[in-house]
Amino acid sequence: MAKHETPLLDQLESGPWPSFVSDLKQEAESRAKNEKGIEYQIPQDVCEDILGVLELSYKHGRTHWKHGGIVGVFGYGGGVIGRYCDQPKMFPGVAHFHTMRVNQPAGKFYTTDYLKKICDLWEFRGSGVTNMHGSTGDIILLGTTTPQLEEIFHELTHNMDQDLGGSGSNLRTPADCIGAARCEYACYDTQALCYDLTQEYQDELHRPAFPYKFKFKFDGCPNCCVASIARSDMSFIGTWRDNIRIDQETVKAYIGGEIAPNAGAHSGRDWGAFDIQKEVNDLCPTGCMYMDGDKLVIDDKECTRCMHCINVMPQALRIGEDRGLSILVGAKAPILDGAQMGSLLVPFIKVEEPYDEIKEVIEAIWDWWMEEGKNRERLGELIKRQGFQKLLEATNIKAIPQHVQEPRHNPYIFWKEDEVEGGWDRDINKFRKDHLR
Amino acid sequence: MDRDEAKKAIVETLEKKAKTKSKFYLKDFYKMVPDEKPRAVKNIVNEMVGEGTLEYWSSGSTTMIGLAGTGKQAAAEDED
Structure with missing residues (x-):
């Protein structure tokens, strides 16, 4: 049985969308079973208490989190955000529940091995709950205690070639x-x-x-x-x-229906035959495109680089070279x-x-x-x-x-x-x- | 004003204001070391945090800086 009754949160699971409540329950159950035999470094029932405090916030219509603090890792003034629960006796698992921001790899390229490693680290030293990704782009690790911060930082920097991201009045993670x-x-x-x-x-x-x-x-x-x-x-x-590069033969192939417009992105429905005038030329925001017979002409000096024509006909039109x-x-x-x-x-x-x-x-x-x-x-x-x-x-x-x-x-x-x-x-x-x- | 004098001036100002205010924006420090450019003051302040004289307090969106151990937050947070 769940540690806290959560009737209000349970309702959030009833819609057609994936629910973070289901995710939290799944993680709570996984931690309770502990099939991998992990020596959890923060309370094992942390996810139960997240659900509990959230339910209370729904009931009261106000938050029970306090944010901000002096927590951080040595030498850094960002990357860790202090978070505390204002009902620590009711929810001891989340009494201290700090967030860590990890500088995501450029372009968010991951290997599965890396993702497994970061999940294992966070199961071991944190709540197991992550946010992939925060608005700034970082990997957000939600919920750990102060003594774990340096340990996690050491593991990230020494064994995973990762660094913390930015927070506070800093340059934020690019x-x-x-x-x-x-x-x-x-x-x-x-x-x-x-x-x-x-x-x-x-x-x-x-x-x-x-x-x-x-x-x-x-x-x-x-x-x-x-x-x-x-x-x-x-x-x-x-x-x-310079100018958008045009391959006139391929333009004709789009017009003739040999190539799907938008790289086939809207193929879930029959939109009828491709109409270059309606779907490209008339939608150009500066009106700088027209057909001269069967030849597509672009007055490039008027182009504002909106990308619409290139997106519709990516095989025929390409970005310039300068x-x-x-x-x-x-x-x-x-x-x-x-x-x-x-x-x-x-x-x-x-x-x-x-x-x-x-x-x-x-x-x-x-x-x-x-x-x-x-x-x-x-x-x-x-x-x-x-x-x-x-x-x-x-x-x-x-x-x-x-x-x-x-x-x-x-x-x-x-x-x-x-x-x-x-x-x-x-x-x-x-x-x-x-x-x- | 050399580096040590600047640090001394910062600590003196913060101690003087300690009764009413324990946390300051980085910009407040510019006035304590008026001869230096903002970037130089930032470097001095960050160095003082490294030395343990000052400490950061962050809400997550903004960072404030104060003398280490001062202020209500340190005790209220129940963290050593």
């Missing part, structure tokens, strides 16, 4: 898409850049350096599978400067002022080792934010408070038309006196000769 490893759309090697910057900024990742959190995310192409444009303070999105990335800054989730998408800062930059040009932009932004940012102010909020122009000054980037989202919408770039011939002073009498009051 996250990237699978990139050039598997994807033909990748405009740069996301994993190489993600790895390089992770290594370069180890100090910022492990020790608090900033007014608040700071996130890097890397998308290999504008499909933005990692959603870096919405989820990171600094987003690196692959793009190209590739690099765009840098966008200031995205965040809503706490202050609502959610914000990233603003374009650098339209195109080549991605070449040792990435010095990219690092220059990063460090200039950090210096400005560390100096000017208020406590708990995200970069996007600072940009909004002081203006995009200040960011341009801090990064020494000249204002260009791409910085303006649309005419008259965000005219935050102003002329300065020294940029205007003659400055602000003028001879009013001379002016009045031509312009009557």
Whole structure:
């Protein structure tokens, strides 16, 4: 019989979807049976108590967790988040229930051997409950006690070649898409850049350096599978400067129905014959595509790299060959002022080792934010408070038309006196000769 | 101000404020060492944590820093 009655949680299992309640019950049962004979280092009934405290929270309509604390591993100021239950006598198994964030492998490539190892470690020294993955991208290990932290850290770093991720006012664990490893759309090697910057900024990742959190995310192409444009303070999105490569013969094969559009992704239903005009040309956001007889024409200078045509006809259309990335800054989730998408800062930059040009932009932004940012102010909020122009000054980037989202919408770039011939002073009498009051 | 003087200034300021406040944002430390750039102050503060003079307190989203062992949280957390 279960340790705690959980009628409210049981209801969550009744829907058609997989339920975390069922998962917790399964883990609770597995720990109770302990068929592998594991010497559990934290209470064996920890999962029973998670269910119990959660049931109580549902009953009361408020949380029974307290979060935050001084727990951590030596030398690190992030990666461990203290968590305590405010009913330790009722639920002793989760009285101390700290979270550990583990820096996930780039692109989230795993071997089954690695996954087994991390699960075994977490069964042994933690609750066995994980979150694959947290919003930032880390592997989240949920629930352990303070004495286990150093042991887990040692095991991760010495035997599994793994490191803790970022938390608090640190650089958060950088996250990237699978990139050039598997994807033909990748405009740069996301994993190489993600790895390089992770290594370069180890100090910022492990020790608090900033007014608040700071996130890097890397998308290999504008499909933005990692959603870096919405989820990171600094987003690196692959793009190209030249033309989309068109294979006219294959375009004809799509039109003739020889190749399934969208790589067959929507084949679960009969959508009728493929209509290039309706499904591609008319959906182009800038209207830069048309058919000239049976030839597809793209006016590339108008293309905004939305990727739609390439996604629909991946065998016929390919990304250009002069590739690099765009840098966008200031995205965040809503706490202050609502959610914000990233603003374009650098339209195109080549991605070449040792990435010095990219690092220059990063460090200039950090210096400005560390100096000017208020406590708990995200970069996007600072940009909004002081203006995009200040960011341009801090990064020494000249204002260009791409910085303006649309005419008259965000005219935050102003002329300065020294940029205007003659400055602000003028001879009013001379002016009045031509312009009557 | 050299490194040791900066550390001394930080400890003095924190001790002075200990009765009313035990945890500080990193930015608060910039004012305690006005001659140094934020990045240099960050390095000094992190070094002091390594030496055991200061300690981090993290809510998970934000990190605060205080003198080791001070504040209500250390006792309330029931953790050594």
